[in-house]
Amino acid sequence: MKDKKKRTISILLAYAGNYKALTFVGLALSAISMFCSIVPYVCIWLVVRDLIVAMPNFSKVQNVQTYGWIAFGFAMLGIVLYFIGLLCTHLAAFRTAENIRKIGMNHIMKAPLGYFDNNASGLIRGRLDSAANDTETLLAHNLADIIGTIVLFAGMVILMFVFDWRMGAACLLSAVISIVAMFSMMGGKNAKLMEEYQAAQDRMTKAGTEYVRGVPVVKIFQQTVYSFKTFKKAIEEYSNKAEYYQGEVCRVPQSINLTFTEGAFIFLVPLVIFLVPSTLHDGNFSNLVINFVFYAVFSAIISTALAKIMFASSGIMLASTALSRIDLVMKAPTLEKCIHPKMPEDNSVIFKDVSFTYEGSRTPALSHISFRVEPGQTVALVGPSGGGKTTAASLIPRFWDVSEGVVEVGHVNVKEIDQHVLMDQVAFVFQNTKLFKTSILENVKIANPNASDDDVMHALKAARCKDIIDKLPNGVHTIIGSEGTYLSGGEQQRIALARAILKNAPIVVLDEATAFADPENEVLIQKALSVLCKDRTVIMIAHRLSTIVNADKIIVLEEGHIIEEGTHKELLDKNGLYHKMWTDYNQAVKWKITSGKEAA
Numbered sequence: 001m002k003d004k005k006k007r008t009i010s011i012l013l014a015y016a017g018n019y020k021a022l023t024f025v026g027l028a029l030s031a032i033s034m035f036c037s038i039v040p041y042v043c044i045w046l047v048v049r050d051l052i053v054a055m056p057n058f059s060k061v062q063n064v065q066t067y068g069w070i071a072f073g074f075a076m077l078g079i080v081l082y083f084i085g086l087l088c089t090h091l092a093a094f095r096t097a098e099n100i101r102k103i104g105m106n107h108i109m110k111a112p113l114g115y116f117d118n119n120a121s122g123l124i125r126g127r128l129d130s131a132a133n134d135t136e137t138l139l140a141h142n143l144a145d146i147i148g149t150i151v152l153f154a155g156m157v158i159l160m161f162v163f164d165w166r167m168g169a170a171c172l173l174s175a176v177i178s179i180v181a182m183f184s185m186m187g188g189k190n191a192k193l194m195e196e197y198q199a200a201q202d203r204m205t206k207a208g209t210e211y212v213r214g215v216p217v218v219k220i221f222q223q224t225v226y227s228f229k230t231f232k233k234a235i236e237e238y239s240n241k242a243e244y245y246q247g248e249v250c251r252v253p254q255s256i257n258l259t260f261t262e263g264a265f266i267f268l269v270p271l272v273i274f275l276v277p278s279t280l281h282d283g284n285f286s287n288l289v290i291n292f293v294f295y296a297v298f299s300a301i302i303s304t305a306l307a308k309i310m311f312a313s314s315g316i317m318l319a320s321t322a323l324s325r326i327d328l329v330m331k332a333p334t335l336e337k338c339i340h341p342k343m344p345e346d347n348s349v350i351f352k353d354v355s356f357t358y359e360g361s362r363t364p365a366l367s368h369i370s371f372r373v374e375p376g377q378t379v380a381l382v383g384p385s386g387g388g389k390t391t392a393a394s395l396i397p398r399f400w401d402v403s404e405g406v407v408e409v410g411h412v413n414v415k416e417i418d419q420h421v422l423m424d425q426v427a428f429v430f431q432n433t434k435l436f437k438t439s440i441l442e443n444v445k446i447a448n449p450n451a452s453d454d455d456v457m458h459a460l461k462a463a464r465c466k467d468i469i470d471k472l473p474n475g476v477h478t479i480i481g482s483e484g485t486y487l488s489g490g491e492q493q494r495i496a497l498a499r500a501i502l503k504n505a506p507i508v509v510l511d512e513a514t515a516f517a518d519p520e521n522e523v524l525i526q527k528a529l530s531v532l533c534k535d536r537t538v539i540m541i542a543h544r545l546s547t548i549v550n551a552d553k554i555i556v557l558e559e560g561h562i563i564e565e566g567t568h569k570e571l572l573d574k575n576g577l578y579h580k581m582w583t584d585y586n587q588a589v590k591w592k593i594t595s596g597k598e599a600a
Contacts, residue, residue, distance in 0.1 A: 029085030036078030040071035093139035126205035131322035344410020354405035463498035
């Protein structure tokens with residue numbers, strides 16, 4: 001447990017960077033301020049001693065005012081130093097949290113795009129943002145309280161045994177019981193429970209983000225109750241973890257902790273009652289009263305110190321689990337950066353004995369596939385679902401890196417091409433088009449930020465988007481998703497094609513570009529595709545086999561293997577899997593709903 005705490009703090013201080021020194025200054029000032037806070041209690045003991053000794057002639061007391069000013073001076077000094085210390089730790093904490101977010105995002109930016117298929121944006125954001133907040137609390141408050149409380153406790157222990165070791169031991173016993181009860185809630189299996197609690201919180205954040213984002217679609221299809229089910233389940237899971245921890249794990253230890261924290265003198269009173277007869281007999285009753293008053297007042301510090309330890313320890317545990325969540329982000333795979341990048345020689349795409357297995361899977365998605373796409377050729381990837389078509393296409397721009405073999409663009413291994421250069425070489429049109437909640441103009445311009453507005457308009461025209469622009473209230477400046485302005489799946493696909501046209505990349509990857517288009521939009525999309533694909537190298541993934549009959553080459557993939565390849569006619573003549581797919585496709589196209597009379 002101690003090693004884990006040390007590791008947590010050392011990792012956080014590493015994230016602090018140049019502000020690590022500011023953290024140490026803040027901790028030192030906090031320690032000094034706690035030492036200053038002990039002095040007024042010593043002054044109280046001195047005042048009580050002088051008053052009792054001088055009874056009943058209080059005129060003999062001379063140093064009360066001096067003790068008062070000393071107590072006031074140290075109390076004010078402690079407050080000022082503590083405030084300055086907190087200022088330092090807060091500045092360091094804010095910068096540390098900022099560094100965590102920046103470092104985390106910089107790392108995520110180096111991750112392959114395929115990583116985001118399995119890690120929702122809400123989950124990543126929750127891990128980074130909430131984790132940074134938890135570590136911020138530890139550095140800003142908890143760590144200063146821990147150091148200050150250690151100094152305070154050391155001073156307390158010394159003072160407890162300076163005036164009367166018996167009363168000091170009685171007060172210390174209650175503190176020890178309270179600390180043991182407190183750490184029993186946080187150590188051992190309960191630390192694991194806290195990690196599960198934080199994981200449940202992450203899942204709830206993810207489910208909430210996805211639910212809110214999907215509200216428009218949910219309402220359209222009247223699936224409100226069904227879609228809320230996942231979010232509700234995540235909330236209930238989080239609630240159950242919290243209730244179990246507070247109700248079952250913490251109930252008894254917390255009761256003991258609060259009893260001995262708030263009643264720090266619980267053993268003091270019986271002890272004094274026990275000592276009264278002997279002190280009356282020895283003539284030390286006045287000293288007993290003096291010490292009792294001191295320890296009764298001093299026990300208030302114990303309550304404060306124990307409360308700070310409890311909250312600070314909780315903060316360390318939260319920060320530890322937060323760092324675990326940050327570590328999950330920092331463990332995201334990153335693309336290997338080439339030291340001496342090369343430029344592609346042409347627009348060819350070559351797969352050489354390529355195999356690829358997704359993380360966590362035992363079955364390879366692709367197994368030893370090889371094929372070649374010459375510059376200007378159109379090659380179609382077809383086959384049953386799960387055959388590896390999209391996986392193969394995603395290896396070209398390094399959405400993932402191959403497990404074995406080599407993928408080449410322009411006769412250069414994609415790992416040896418600068419990532420920015422590689423991305424400039426390839427344009428993508430996916431079946432699930434993502435448009436940002438901004439204007440049509442900006443949505444298209446993101447493909448080429450340096451393009452002029454005229455270039456954007458030309459791309460939109462080439463993508464057959466004129467009818468879309470004409471019906472929008474503010475034309476290309478209309479914000480998508482605002483004031484009821486939404487586009488159909490086919491319309492969004494045409495905007496995506498305009499992006500690809502504006503990018504003007506020599507290699508185009510089409511992943512079922514007409515998947516969600518109605519007949520009218522499909523015709524327009526096909527016309528836009530003819531513009532996009534002209535004089536370019538095209539890798540096309542298609543289920544509608546009618547769209548690929550004119551492809552230069554068709555590659556049939558099944559269970560990660562190349563089963564057949566050739567032209568449309570050559571594959572039909574082979575009477576293999578492609579022939580069967582073509583027959584099934586034509587039967588599906590001819591299928592229609594008929595009335596009972598027509599059927600008869």
